[in-house]
Amino acid sequence: MTTISAERIAQIEARRDELQALMATGELASDRFVAVSKEYAELEPVARAAGEVRRLRAEAVSLQHMTHDADDELRAMANDELRDNEEALTVADRALALALLPRDAADERAAMLEIRPGTGGDEAALFAGDLFRMYQRYAERRGWRVELISASASEAGGYKDIVASVTGQGVFARLKFEAGVHRVQRVPATEAQGRIHTSAATVAVLPEAEEVDVKIDDKDLRIDVYRSSGPGGQSVNTTDSAVRITHIPSGLVVIQQDEKSQHKNKAKALKVLRTRLYEAERERLHNERAGARKSMVGSGDRSERIRTYNFPQGRVTDHRINLTLHRLPEILEGDMDELIGALIAEDEAERLASISE
16 A cells, blocks of 8 residues: 655645635635635545644654663563554554545535336336335435435336435445446246246436536427326326426437426426436546446346345345345345445555555
């Protein structure tokens, strides 16, 4: 792991002190004060981590001198404390390195969660519903809010597709690791022979865009309104409340008909469109920097899975980090912190390794 130099630590603490002094003057214009306070809020935890490393390094120097003392008892005590110091310094060095890693600017954003059944027919649709309920319960545990944007129920239960907005602190930072193909192995309720079936559902997680992120020109939109319809073509209401928005430059189409109000459907459709355009731009920039990468969720084929939920064995396996937890019922109830925490730790380890190379 890269060791942060004393000079770099001094620069971090000096900049923190400079920003603190600037805010204390009371002479900054409001926009300048906002910018300075924002930088300070981002830098202060880094400076705190840097200060801890500096303190432990200074302590280590003092203890090293003491290990050469003529007094046997004092020398033994210094050696013991030096071992404790080395352990603490290892932890502090890692914490500082993590604090200095470039952050995904979208980590603190809300997220658009999209779940669709893949291979497996009706059973895949049921599994898509299970996944959505799992994320709902996880959101409840973390104090997040889930707003249903659109949902298309399947005839056998579950969903043909479901889109929801999840808002709260650090939503995208944790949910982004859920993107991909999720595979389920279980005996369907309709299976008379008791055979285990394998089905799949795709999960996409997109950072939500604000209006300031994506400017949509009215002339670039074609908006069609029509009457909402339910299963079998039944009319849901007698007004033209359903909305289809086509973004002409990109060809993206968003349809929204869950609300009875045309105005609400239009607002939700624009929210989805803005998020998809924002993600498309993030993807373009990422590809420019890192080269082309695979699509987030693939085709929905069983073989492209990131995680398997095995009901007969009561286990969940995340194939990206080779982690198996025999806690399937608890995880489906939203107890996902151990699973997501392991993915975050692996991501951090990979990023730390990349800056050490």
